[in-house]
Amino acid sequence: MTFERLQLIPPILKALAKENYTQPTPIQEQAIPPALAGRDLFGCAQTGTGKTAAFLLPIIQRLSTQQGSPNGKRVIRSLILTPTRELAIQISDNFKAYGCFSNLRSAVIVGGVSQQAQEQALERGIDILIATPGRLIDLMNQGIADLSHVQIFVLDEADRMLDMGFIHDMRRIIAKLPAKRQTLFFSATMPPEITSLVDSLLMNPMRIEVTPVSSTAERIKQTLYYVDKPNKLPLLIDLLQDKSIVSALVFTRTKHGADRLVRGLTKAKITAQAIHGDKSQNARQAALNNFKSGATRLLVATDIAARGIDIDELSHVINYNLPNISETYVHRIGRTGRAGLSGIAISFCEHEEIPYLKDIEKLIKQKIPVIRDHPYPMTISAETAAAPPTPSEASVRGASPKEGGGRRRRRRS
Known part of the structure; x- marks a missing residue:
């Protein structure tokens, strides 16, 4: 299997070739086609299985092939919610690599740093917002972050979100999203709380599970x-x-x-x-x-x-x-x-x-x-x-x- 067979557009294939990526991982191979088709998706996969590209590549393709906002200003069309600052920055770095030949813009919204640069990025207009819950809630409360145009919502590392006590922040953020949207949901484990979230957030999702958590790498x-x-x-x-x-x-x-x-x-x-x-x-x-x-x-x-x-x-x-x-x-x-x-x-x-x-x-x-x-x-x-x-x-x-x-x-x- 190659990325070409996943029906990805030339700018993405060019970016992947630049990164020397030629073959998709199992979760990418299984997740990208339904995500490109607009289906909701639940992926159970450990860290290191390639799930970031599994959701970023479809987002880049779907947003790149759409027309922009009628008034010319970019609006947030995809929200990627993640539990830690490090993971948000990693996702942003991956977007810069995979989306380098697209015209899409992204911004990272995390705590622990001044929000001034984040405000300026939102004011200029972005297509993809990568955020941790706490700072995003702050900017929403200040009327700076508008999620009413989000078409694709990604909840990454959902089990860690629960571990960190973000469940109420998650629900407050999700309540501000349009009811009609695509949701891509990823978790490394499947406790009962995650099953409940999947049932409440996703519509007829494609379920994908790779590298079961009980397995350890043979090497x-x-x-x-x-x-x-x-x-x-x-x-x-x-x-x-x-x-x-x-x-x-x-x-x-x-x-x-x-x-x-x-x-x-x-x-x-x-x-x-x-x-x-x-x-x-x-x-x-x-x-x-x-x-x-x-x-x-x-x-x-x-x-x-x-x-x-x-x-x-x-x-x-x-x-x-x-x-x-x-x-x-x-x-x-x-x-x-x-x-x-x-x-x-x-x-x-x-x-x-x-x-x-x-x-x-x-x-x-x-x-x-x-x-x-x-x-x-x-x-x-x-x-x-x-x-x-x-x-x-x-x-x-x-x-x-x-x-x-x-x-x-x-x-x-």
Whole structure:
């Protein structure tokens, strides 16, 4: 299959050739034809499967082949709503690549920066608006952003939108869109809330699912280290003596944990920067640019901030904290081993994270190979830690044996 067979117009094919893209990914191959035909679409696909082009190429083609506004001023004809600033910027960069031979204009509306330039872009007139919910709501309330002419609405990373608490903002924005529109809806996972949204927003949608979330790339080598929480930093520093780890994306569970880890690595003279929601947009972009250029060896990120980070040839992903949502593990390690390359995923597991590990291994249907020969082994064996307590242990803890045998309460680290 080639892009030519998807009936894309010459300006788009020329742009794709300039980017050396010749063959569509599975989601592009399945999504582009119905999207070009104007159908509503629900795509379930992980990060890295090519879904951005799956919705951008049809948008560029459909808007390029339409006549402009009768009064001459450009109006927002497509809205792409996305959860994070990084993802919005990535989508904008992709639009500039794929739409470079079109006459369409786009703008990015995100928080964390001055809104003056964003106001000016909207005043000049744009065809495609790429936005995060918070800043878009602000500009709508000020009467600056008009969504009444939107023909194509894209809701990207819908599951992360819900995780970040954007459900009410999403509904307020959707209420301002024309009832007659095309909706393209993408999510990496399918919790019940997403199913409900799909049913309420889409009309007879084409449903596409590629790379099920339970699968992990065959090219990714996974390893696991059992380690006590205080020894995670020393273990990471020890592993980083391996010069083959040229660069790595390191995941922590919390923003404070990311900052704390960067301070520890910096003391050990290992270049690292954190990227999370408390950082300004400029600081986040600088950290990402430094990582891509090789100036920074480690990029330490929370899951929310990492959505939308697009890094080619990333060799290592390190789970400093195991995620408490199993699907998140698959998304994390899927950031390496892309485009036919090999990758390595290293995970640390402390005592409190053993229940998370069990859930992850159940989801991916495999045991993650354990590295037992390292300088900081867990002081209590993993097998003992995972076993339910005896009746005497449970009574000491003030719980019945039945209560003691359940999953430990998850807590933030």
